[in-house]
Amino acid sequence: MPSRALATDSALHTPLCDLLGCRHPLMLAGMGGISRSDLVVAVSEAGGFGFLGMARESPALIRAELELVRSRTRALFGVSLVPAATPARLLREQLALCVELAVPVVGLFWDVDQEVVARLRAAGIVVVHQVGSAVEALLAQEAGAQLLIAQGVEAGGHVRGQKPLRQLLPEVLAVAHVPVAAAGGLVDGRDVARVLDQGAQAAVLGTVFVATQESYAHDYYKQRLVQARAEDAVLSEDFHLNWPSHARVRVLASSVTRGERGDSRASRLQVIGEESGRPVYLFGTDSPLRSTTGDFEAMALYAGQGVGRINQLEPAGRCLQRILGEAVAHWRLIHEDEMELSSPVCYAADVERDRNASLIVRLDELLAAERAGARVALRSLAESSDPVLRKVLDAMHRDAVRWCAMLMQAIRRLKGQPGMRTGAFYEQAMAVPDLHKRLALLNHGQNWVIRKLCELLVMVEDPGLRQELGDMQQAHENNQLRVASLLESQGRGPDMGLS
Numbered sequence: 001m002p003s004r005a006l007a008t009d010s011a012l013h014t015p016l017c018d019l020l021g022c023r024h025p026l027m028l029a030g031m032g033g034i035s036r037s038d039l040v041v042a043v044s045e046a047g048g049f050g051f052l053g054m055a056r057e058s059p060a061l062i063r064a065e066l067e068l069v070r071s072r073t074r075a076l077f078g079v080s081l082v083p084a085a086t087p088a089r090l091l092r093e094q095l096a097l098c099v100e101l102a103v104p105v106v107g108l109f110w111d112v113d114q115e116v117v118a119r120l121r122a123a124g125i126v127v128v129h130q131v132g133s134a135v136e137a138l139l140a141q142e143a144g145a146q147l148l149i150a151q152g153v154e155a156g157g158h159v160r161g162q163k164p165l166r167q168l169l170p171e172v173l174a175v176a177h178v179p180v181a182a183a184g185g186l187v188d189g190r191d192v193a194r195v196l197d198q199g200a201q202a203a204v205l206g207t208v209f210v211a212t213q214e215s216y217a218h219d220y221y222k223q224r225l226v227q228a229r230a231e232d233a234v235l236s237e238d239f240h241l242n243w244p245s246h247a248r249v250r251v252l253a254s255s256v257t258r259g260e261r262g263d264s265r266a267s268r269l270q271v272i273g274e275e276s277g278r279p280v281y282l283f284g285t286d287s288p289l290r291s292t293t294g295d296f297e298a299m300a301l302y303a304g305q306g307v308g309r310i311n312q313l314e315p316a317g318r319c320l321q322r323i324l325g326e327a328v329a330h331w332r333l334i335h336e337d338e339m340e341l342s343s344p345v346c347y348a349a350d351v352e353r354d355r356n357a358s359l360i361v362r363l364d365e366l367l368a369a370e371r372a373g374a375r376v377a378l379r380s381l382a383e384s385s386d387p388v389l390r391k392v393l394d395a396m397h398r399d400a401v402r403w404c405a406m407l408m409q410a411i412r413r414l415k416g417q418p419g420m421r422t423g424a425f426y427e428q429a430m431a432v433p434d435l436h437k438r439l440a441l442l443n444h445g446q447n448w449v450i451r452k453l454c455e456l457l458v459m460v461e462d463p464g465l466r467q468e469l470g471d472m473q474q475a476h477e478n479n480q481l482r483v484a485s486l487l488e489s490q491g492r493g494p495d496m497g498l499s
Helices: 015-020 037-045 059-072 088-100 114-122 134-143 165-175 189-198 219-227 305-309 316-334 347-383 387-413 425-430 435-459 463-489
Strands: 026-028 049-053 078-081 105-108 126-131 147-151 157-159 180-183 202-205 233-236 248-252 271-275 278-281 292-294
Touching: 015 147, 026 037, 026 316, 037 049, 037 059, 037 316, 049 059, 049 105, 059 088, 078 088, 088 114, 105 114, 114 126, 114 134, 126 134, 134 147, 134 165, 134 347, 147 165, 165 180, 165 189, 165 347, 165 387, 189 202, 189 316, 189 387, 347 387, 347 425, 347 435, 387 435, 387 463, 425 435, 435 463
Parallel strands: 026 049, 026 202, 049 078, 078 105, 105 126, 126 147, 147 180, 180 202
Antiparallel strands: 157 248, 233 248, 271 278, 271 292
């Protein structure tokens, strides 16, 4: 599936928008407690896609919020759940309700639960899974997820991965055969344009929508966000009750994160507030809501690293339209040097278009091959305990990620749409259980890529693209030599019986 964002006078649009039924590639994060019906409706009516944040919520509340959304908008929306942080019985009830009420989209987070994904898919529900690594992206895809969210470490709230978004996103894109959205510290149009240009099909926004009139956050929480600086958003493991152990969260610095409230792992349960009749505990994951009372300063004030650029409270619809306008403007700045071809009556322009179309097909063929190589290397890396072999596989994986990103960019510069296909080589290679034999087969694949690059370089006139493709060819030749040397040093022939 293609991943290029197209700027128009009114919007950015990607194939993900068609999948989710929204006009713009802007998604409201499914923030527990915060993303309720008022906010989801406001975002959806403005053309974005909204998730109801229903982690650990009762079926009664989920039903009530769903009915409120459906009574106020005809737009599609999603429900966000966290199986790993939800008691088994409650999770079964939540899933049954989503099926009963024909929820169009369900977003999942934390551990990949194959049974949950399978049940939702069987009911015809679109499954979105947020991931923090390329390996997790593969697991979510194999379980049946139809859309991935790559969450960088800059994100507010619970943080799954270890890498910044600028590093994680290309790694996920390199192994994904489904659309990918980006999350993590994104608050304005410049952020949105940047991740779309990298190949994401949408931007997922959380913190900036907390600071809106429709969010269910308490006014104290909203004001703290507006006053905060970027460095105030810190990672902590102190807010851990009701979640898997050692789950990190990004929150505004407080007496809790500074250790002034005691040891979060050794302290007894201490009530510091109340929310709709139930206690709020110190070191719990509850953030202050409209209906919360108590010691707000000691509660979890989730915030991403982009919080320092949030300086006002505004209606959510206006916030989305402002970000959209900024994104379109920055997209055009990024691509302002891409001159449109002449009128269709110009034969030179026709020739140029035909040449570009042929080039795009060949580049996309290479992209599918590199995506297969990235997946094979990543899978093999996870299986190997040999430090020498792991070093070679890691280098090959990093190279494949780099070339996938370059090829996507090149296709977009040529006004093309990068495909989401993974080359058939992946299945062929993964059918070989012996890692050394698989590595030898991977080397055969690299030789195929080198041949294709030699053919392609004859067609390319642009000096910048010629340089990039030449670098790609040299890297593959270097990897070939490295793999051959490794196999020879371990007493294994370069072909190892492969035909």
